Amino acid sequence: MNDRSPSIPTWASKTADSLGEGPHVVVTGISPSGNIHNLREVLVAEAVANALRDRGKEVRFIFHADTIDPLRKIAPGIPQEYERYIGHSLSHIPDPEGCHASYSEHFLVPFEESLREMEMDIEVLRSHELYESGLYTDVTRESLTHTDALRNVLQEASGRQMPEDWSPYQPRVASGGLVGNRVIQHQPEENSVVFVDDTGAEGVADYSRGEGKLSWRVELAARWKALGVTFEPFGKDHTSRGGSTDTADGMCREVFNYPIPGRYEYEWISIKGQGAMSSSKGIVLLPEDLLKIMPPNALRRLMLGRDPARALDLDLSGGFPAFMDEYRADADEPAVPFLHLVTVAQTTNGDTTAAARMLDRGGYEQATQDRDRLAQDLAHALNWSETWAPDSLKLRILTPEESREAATGLEDEQRAYLRSISERIEPDMDGDAVQDLLYSTAVGMDLKPKKAFAALYTVLLGKKSGPKAGPFVAGLPDDIRSSRLSV
Numbered sequence: 001m002n003d004r005s006p007s008i009p010t011w012a013s014k015t016a017d018s019l020g021e022g023p024h025v026v027v028t029g030i031s032p033s034g035n036i037h038n039l040r041e042v043l044v045a046e047a048v049a050n051a052l053r054d055r056g057k058e059v060r061f062i063f064h065a066d067t068i069d070p071l072r073k074i075a076p077g078i079p080q081e082y083e084r085y086i087g088h089s090l091s092h093i094p095d096p097e098g099c100h101a102s103y104s105e106h107f108l109v110p111f112e113e114s115l116r117e118m119e120m121d122i123e124v125l126r127s128h129e130l131y132e133s134g135l136y137t138d139v140t141r142e143s144l145t146h147t148d149a150l151r152n153v154l155q156e157a158s159g160r161q162m163p164e165d166w167s168p169y170q171p172r173v174a175s176g177g178l179v180g181n182r183v184i185q186h187q188p189e190e191n192s193v194v195f196v197d198d199t200g201a202e203g204v205a206d207y208s209r210g211e212g213k214l215s216w217r218v219e220l221a222a223r224w225k226a227l228g229v230t231f232e233p234f235g236k237d238h239t240s241r242g243g244s245t246d247t248a249d250g251m252c253r254e255v256f257n258y259p260i261p262g263r264y265e266y267e268w269i270s271i272k273g274q275g276a277m278s279s280s281k282g283i284v285l286l287p288e289d290l291l292k293i294m295p296p297n298a299l300r301r302l303m304l305g306r307d308p309a310r311a312l313d314l315d316l317s318g319g320f321p322a323f324m325d326e327y328r329a330d331a332d333e334p335a336v337p338f339l340h341l342v343t344v345a346q347t348t349n350g351d352t353t354a355a356a357r358m359l360d361r362g363g364y365e366q367a368t369q370d371r372d373r374l375a376q377d378l379a380h381a382l383n384w385s386e387t388w389a390p391d392s393l394k395l396r397i398l399t400p401e402e403s404r405e406a407a408t409g410l411e412d413e414q415r416a417y418l419r420s421i422s423e424r425i426e427p428d429m430d431g432d433a434v435q436d437l438l439y440s441t442a443v444g445m446d447l448k449p450k451k452a453f454a455a456l457y458t459v460l461l462g463k464k465s466g467p468k469a470g471p472f473v474a475g476l477p478d479d480i481r482s483s484r485l486s487v
């Protein structure tokens with residue numbers, strides 16, 4: 001196993017085995033109405049697509065961005081004046097920051113870049129373009145022709161009476177909004193509907209050109225048929241009784257005559273100490289930020305967990321080093337403990353050459369062979385130390401002035417200890433040799449090791465404790481060692 005080919009987890013293999021011969025269309029759909037954080041859904045779909053490919057099946061893997069969806073509420077950070085766009089297609093609303101072609105592009109483009117960075121073999125389709133290009137024309141005609149049957153499915157699932165004028169189609173009215181309950185006539189031979197506008201005037205919407213959309217619940221089933229979907233994962237909010245998959249399944253049976261696609265129900269991810277991820281509450285981890293602290297396959301492993309059907313409480317602070325060590329061991333990567341990498345990255349400020357020297361001296365020569373990979377590992381470790389590391393793990397080598405200042409608080413015997421170390425340490429000593437020297441010198445001077453090591457951390461880091469002293473001190477450049485220890 002290497003970084004390019006993650007192994008196929010058991011749950012994905014089992015799912016793939018249940019899906020039949022194919023050809024397969026695996027789809028995942030997300031509404032870009034705010035920061036897109038739902039990577040778990042995309043990764044579940046990817047794992048199943050890969051399991052199918054692994055079995056020699058033909059697979060099309062689609063990210064269906066729901067760009068024609070109406071804006072439902074204002075996401076955190078969006079100006080309040082955007083209230084007036086509620087009900088408008090996300091693809092028809094201006095970018096709140098003015099940097100992209102539309103509101104939906106503003107949130108979709110960074111997510112798309114993360115998928116590319118993860119080298120995901122996925123097609124990104126925008127629903128407004130699919131409607132405009134006519135992909136939804138036949139299923140829309142079919143929906144409008146069977147309006148009563150669709151209404152019945154919805155009524156049975158919800159147990160509530162639907163309005164008499166309910167329509168599966170929402171034309172875009174003159175003010176820009178998508179409006180239900182306005183269709184008064186279907187003209188199937190012209191692919192159009194006649195509707196009543198805000199002013200009471202009649203308008204015509206051509207549904208082969210994206211002049212409106214199917215209502216969300218109908219669109220789900222219609223999308224399966226229009227794209228030939230054979231598998232789609234869903235979060236548990238969709239799969240409850242009367243939920244959107246329930247009604248879409250009924251519509252497949254009663255109206256669209258389309259086999260219900262395979263499905264996988266995944267559970268939520270929460271962030272330790274913050275709660276379940278939610279863009280409306282601003283509790284999000286964006287893929288682009290996560291890729292700053294780990295490589296793509298570590299991110300896949302982190303987000304999927306052992307089984308995505310189980311809820312996951314992510315600990316990116318204290319628990320992250322152990323996660324990275326496990327990941328690197330399984331990925332057969334050079335086994336530098338992540339915390340040591342963090343120490344080295346901070347000590348050298350990410351300088352690859354200095355870091356390689358430090359790692360070599362610490363006995364981790366294997367990790368310095370591939371310099372590109374090392375540079376990336378150092379960048380991840382440094383970013384993690386700045387963003388997520390507990391304060392106790394944040395390190396900075398003191399400047400000579402700061403070090404001298406810190407040394408004034410030491411006892412005479414501690415200063416004598418440091419001087420003795422600086423005289424006896426040899427440039428070519430490795431981490432173990434330095435550790436022995438630090439310890440035996442303290443014992444020889446009848447100084448408690450704890451006090452001795454505290455002196456060392458004080459003049460180097462301005463702290464009473466720090467990373468394992470042997471490899472840390474062994475890795476330091478000679479000039480830093482001699483200047484900070486000669487107190």
Ligand SMILES: [Zn+2]
Nearest residue numbers: 095099100106
């Ligand atoms: Zn933008």
